[in-house]
Amino acid sequence: MTTRFGTGLPTPANEISGLTREVLAAELIDAIKQCDPDFFERLVVQLLLKMGYGGSRQEAGQAVGKSGDGGIDGIINEDRLGLDAIYLQAKRWEGSVGEGPIRDFKGSLDAKGARKGVFITTSTFTPAALQAARTSRSYKIVLIDGPRLVELMIEHDLGVSVAATYHLKRVDSDFFSDE
Secondary structure, eight states, X not given: OOBSTTSSOBOHHHHHHHHHHHHHHHHHHHHHHHSOHHHHHHHHHHHHHHTTTTTTOGGGEEEOXXXXXXXXXXXXXXXXXXXXXXXXXXXXXXXXXOHHHHHHHHHHHHHHTOSEEEEEESSOBOHHHHHHHHTOSSSEEEXXXXXXXXXXXXXXXXXXXXXXXXXXXXXXXXXXXXX
């Protein structure tokens, strides 16, 4: 962490950056909750592609969620032949996601013969849901809650843009060294 002149105190820039990021995260989650479910399903596919899953190919991911989708909202093909895939479940919820939806997702993964799944929500997960995801033997399930979702979106520049750039100057201690 950058500190003020070696005092261990946070710099004003870090304080401002942290507050700005918190406000941005809150605005972003609100914007997501206002969108329709189809948009949210496309958003989670875009996020995983931006994170590098599926390589550099945009066609590597697709939102497939529709009525009768078998509990799968998106698929990321990690290779060109589709030999390895990540299956996605996207839930825009207000209340916490419990164990039931995770069990249903596990059943969907079983039906697809999948080994990897990502369950993304705008809300949070209950302890029982977290435990249900951890106890999968034949596949790996990653849970992403609302705060983590917006953190990843900000990190990977999805749904956000740069509003301003500031140059913050500091004393160049190398300039003043005796060498």
